[in-house]
Amino acid sequence: MSVLEIRDLHVSVGEGDDAKEILRGVDLTVRSGETHAIMGPNGSGKSTLAYSIAGHPKYTITGGTVTLDGEDVLEMSVDERARAGLFLAMQYPVEVPGVSVSNFLRTAATAIKGEAPKLRTWVKDVKSEMELLEMNPAFAERNVNEGFSGGEKKRHEILQMRLLKPGIAILDETDSGLDVDALRIVSEGVNRSREEGQVGVLLITHYTRILRYIKPDFVHVFVNGKVVEEGGPELAEKLENEGYAAYVKGSQEVASA
Amino acid sequence: MTDQNTTGLTTESAVLAGELFGEGVGTQAGPPTTPADSTAVAPGAHSHGGTPTGSPAERFTSTDPDAFGVPTGREETWRFTPMKRIKPLLDGAASDARVTWTTDLPEGVELTRVDAGDPLVKGLPEPVDRLAALTRQNSDGADVVRVAKEAQLDRPVTLGLAGTGGDSAGEMPVVWGQLVVEVGAFAKATVVLDHSGLAKYSGGVTVLVGDGAQVTLVSVQEWAPGAVHGGQYDAVVGRDATFKQVVVTLGGDLVRLVSNVQYAGPGGSAELFGVYFSDETQHQEHRLWVDHAVPNCTSNVLYKGALQGEGARTVWIGDVRIRPAATGTETYELNRNLVLTDGARADSVPNLEIETGEIVGAGHASATGRFDDEQLFYLCSRGIDAETARRLVVRGFFADVVQHIGVDALQDRLMATIDARLGALPALDEQPVEVA
Ligand SMILES: Nc1ncnc2c1ncn2[C@@H]1O[C@H](COP(=O)(O)OP(=O)(O)OP(=O)(O)O)[C@@H](O)[C@H]1O
Ligand SMILES: [Mg+2]
Numbered sequence: 001m002s003v004l005e006i007r008d009l010h011v012s013v014g015e016g017d018d019a020k021e022i023l024r025g026v027d028l029t030v031r032s033g034e035t036h037a038i039m040g041p042n043g044s045g046k047s048t049l050a051y052s053i054a055g056h057p058k059y060t061i062t063g064g065t066v067t068l069d070g071e072d073v074l075e076m077s078v079d080e081r082a083r084a085g086l087f088l089a090m091q092y093p094v095e096v097p098g099v100s101v102s103n104f105l106r107t108a109a110t111a112i113k114g115e116a117p118k119l120r121t122w123v124k125d126v127k128s129e130m131e132l133l134e135m136n137p138a139f140a141e142r143n144v145n146e147g148f149s150g151g152e153k154k155r156h157e158i159l160q161m162r163l164l165k166p167g168i169a170i171l172d173e174t175d176s177g178l179d180v181d182a183l184r185i186v187s188e189g190v191n192r193s194r195e196e197g198q199v200g201v202l203l204i205t206h207y208t209r210i211l212r213y214i215k216p217d218f219v220h221v222f223v224n225g226k227v228v229e230e231g232g233p234e235l236a237e238k239l240e241n242e243g244y245a246a247y248v249k250g251s252q253e254v255a256s257a
Numbered sequence: 258m259t260d261q262n263t264t265g266l267t268t269e270s271a272v273l274a275g276e277l278f279g280e281g282v283g284t285q286a287g288p289p290t291t292p293a294d295s296t297a298v299a300p301g302a303h304s305h306g307g308t309p310t311g312s313p314a315e316r317f318t319s320t321d322p323d324a325f326g327v328p329t330g331r332e333e334t335w336r337f338t339p340m341k342r343i344k345p346l347l348d349g350a351a352s353d354a355r356v357t358w359t360t361d362l363p364e365g366v367e368l369t370r371v372d373a374g375d376p377l378v379k380g381l382p383e384p385v386d387r388l389a390a391l392t393r394q395n396s397d398g399a400d401v402v403r404v405a406k407e408a409q410l411d412r413p414v415t416l417g418l419a420g421t422g423g424d425s426a427g428e429m430p431v432v433w434g435q436l437v438v439e440v441g442a443f444a445k446a447t448v449v450l451d452h453s454g455l456a457k458y459s460g461g462v463t464v465l466v467g468d469g470a471q472v473t474l475v476s477v478q479e480w481a482p483g484a485v486h487g488g489q490y491d492a493v494v495g496r497d498a499t500f501k502q503v504v505v506t507l508g509g510d511l512v513r514l515v516s517n518v519q520y521a522g523p524g525g526s527a528e529l530f531g532v533y534f535s536d537e538t539q540h541q542e543h544r545l546w547v548d549h550a551v552p553n554c555t556s557n558v559l560y561k562g563a564l565q566g567e568g569a570r571t572v573w574i575g576d577v578r579i580r581p582a583a584t585g586t587e588t589y590e591l592n593r594n595l596v597l598t599d600g601a602r603a604d605s606v607p608n609l610e611i612e613t614g615e616i617v618g619a620g621h622a623s624a625t626g627r628f629d630d631e632q633l634f635y636l637c638s639r640g641i642d643a644e645t646a647r648r649l650v651v652r653g654f655f656a657d658v659v660q661h662i663g664v665d666a667l668q669d670r671l672m673a674t675i676d677a678r679l680g681a682l683p684a685l686d687e688q689p690v691e692v693a
Contacts, residue, residue, distance in 0.1 A: 054638050055637075055638075056634055057630065057634065077637070077643070078634060078637035078638055078643075079637040079638075079639075079640050079641055079642045079643065079646075081638075082637070082638055082639055082640035082641075083640045087638075088638055090635070090638075093635070094631045094632055094634070094635035095632075096632050096635065096636065096649075096650065096653055097653055097654065097657040098652065098653025098654055098655065098656035098657035098660075099636075099649050099650070099652070099653035099656070103649075104636070104639075104649075107641055107645065107649065108636075108639035108640055108641055111639070111640035111641045111642065111645070112639070112640040143653070143657070144635075160639060164639065164640070
């Protein structure tokens with residue numbers, strides 16, 4: 001059972017005079033078993049929120065708290081956060097030349113579990129998850145994300161989530177760049193983790209498309225660095241029909257007032 | 258990240274030759290002729306030398322060491338090299354010292370020796386600097402590896418060249434060597450030169466790639482500390498032939514290798530891969546020169562190096578020339594340097610001279626920098642601690658090139674050496690992982 005609590009989180013990028021506040025007081029609580037969708041326009045700070053929770057060095061936390069089961073996440077190094085049970089499926093996964101997928105996955109699993117997984121079962125697990133995600137086994141021998149198509153990168157992110165079994169998974173636009181079939185396959189992967197229980201999902205997206213496959217319990221509208229409205233799945237429907245225009249206008253007025 | 262592009266490099270060295278030897282010398286210097294057809298001088302090669310046509314002048318070549326004069330260290334070709342440390346080689350004293358050879362010759366391969374007067378030796382591409390000319394002179398003939406035409410070797414040809422250190426008197430005379438690898442038409446062969454031990458060694462290597470042949474030359478420099486190694490490598494790539502060279506420089510005090518490629522006919526392909534890893538005070542210099550003088554050939558250069566420790570020093574010069582006749586050329590060169598600590602210095606100078614518009618493509622890139630933070634973040638975000646992530650990234654940086662060798666046992670051995678140098682990446686089973 002995990003609880004991720006974000007309280008009044010303020011984050012900026014850049015240094016000195018160039019510093020720019022991106023997150024302006026985010027409040028959010030995600031419990032295992034729950035799925036939260038975060039929807040918001042381009043540039044509203046969704047990835048900034050995801051990266052800040054994961055500990056990317058580019059972002060400076062200027063206020064607020066993030067805790068996982070009461071532990072201060074902001075005090076932890078990037079790898080400690082992952083070992084504490086946080087996982088970020090990135091919007092733009094990074095290529096790592098010369099590091100094979102199989103070596104990478106096994107090193108990560110070893111780090112997360114605290115011991116090397118038993119070779120026999122591990123190989124079987126990797127194989128069957130890859131099959132379910134309809135990834136060619138040849139990917140195991142390729143270099144991490146190198147030359148992967150956009151969709152292949154996203155499948156690889158979900159493969160990692162499946163194998164590392166996080167307590168809280170943040171999926172940053174995992175749906176973008178996926179065709180209909182890939183969207184279904186990737187969503188089924190996420191749903192397998194949800195059905196096994198114990199995972200809380202923070203699903204960042206622009207579009208309601210993925211929410212047809214992954215039903216959220218809560219929907220948060222994210223505009224200009226904060227959550228401006230919260231509701232159930234019906235809120236997604238409203239956004240689908242009306243877009244963000246009303247929120248964006250409102251928040252800009254507030255910002256300039 | 259820096260991207261340094263110096264043009265006019267070849268011009269400068271030719272100007273230098275002109276200064277040293279007076280009028281007219283530069284005009285004699287054509288590209289090295291091929292042994293197969295000594296009249297096959299590239300079109301345009303003689304017409305430009307010395308005349309101010311705007312084309313880069315020819316690179317000076319000669320078998321006579323004195324034609325180059327004694328380098329001072331200010332010359333373009335020597336300006337990066339620590340002259341004091343390479344002096345024993347440049348002094349050029351003849352010797353009959355040898356390195357110990359250990360050979361593995363598969364069926365279809367013959368190892369012989371020819372003397373200096375042999376037409377094979379006379380027809381080799383000429384030396385491009387004084388050291389190479391001294392080497393040609395002092396090696397007095399050549400060791401020849403012949404691969405019969407159409408042979409398909411069942412395993413690599415391996416020549417282990419081990420330095421034996423000083424003689425009983427504590428002296429370490431220079432070992433001179435000249436190797437010719439002659440691969441017949443349509444043969445397929447991999448040749449591994451495996452340098453180890455302690456020596457002062459200067460070795461010329463020429464690979465003659467027959468028409469339609471596929472040849473991989475691997476040169477491993479795993480010298481002991483204190484070793485000094487200089488050498489000129491030439492490849493003459495036949496019509497529709499494929500040549501791949503993988504240079505791996507890890508050991509020694511000073512290694513300076515010059516690799517030249519020329520094409521004897523259209524349709525040839527050359528891939529030049531290299532990795533180097535320089536620790537405290539090691540000087541590793543790789544100079545490449547790809548001369549596209551015939552149509553429809555390709556070249557691809559990928560050199561990657563890492564440096565750690567005070568005084569670690571690497572130099573990479575990548576010259577590619579596309580002559581007017583070389584229509585349909587496709588070339589790309591990339592050099593990447595990973596500077597792991599302060600006090601290390603990497604020089605990287607790509608240089609592309611294009612003299613015809615009718616090419617498929619030509620490009621180069623050079624980047625020298627620290628760790629890629631995004632790569633480290635990605636790995637750490639999967640629970641991998643920063644130290645392990647760093648080792649994985651550097652290991653991957655090298656593996657990216659080493660995996661082109663295509664000889665598993667050798668690849669494993671080299672990666673093990675690199676792992677050890679990185680401070681031993683622990684095996685996965687024994688990797689200590691903190692549990693948060
Ligand atoms: N290094 C930086 N310097 C200045 N501004 C930055 C920097 N990095 C991000 N930003 C800005 O922060 C804002 C939020 O970016 P972020 O990537 O979090 O948005 P997003 O909601 O994920 O957008 P998208 O939907 O396009 O993925 C953007 O306006 C972006 O331009
Ligand atoms: Mg984003």
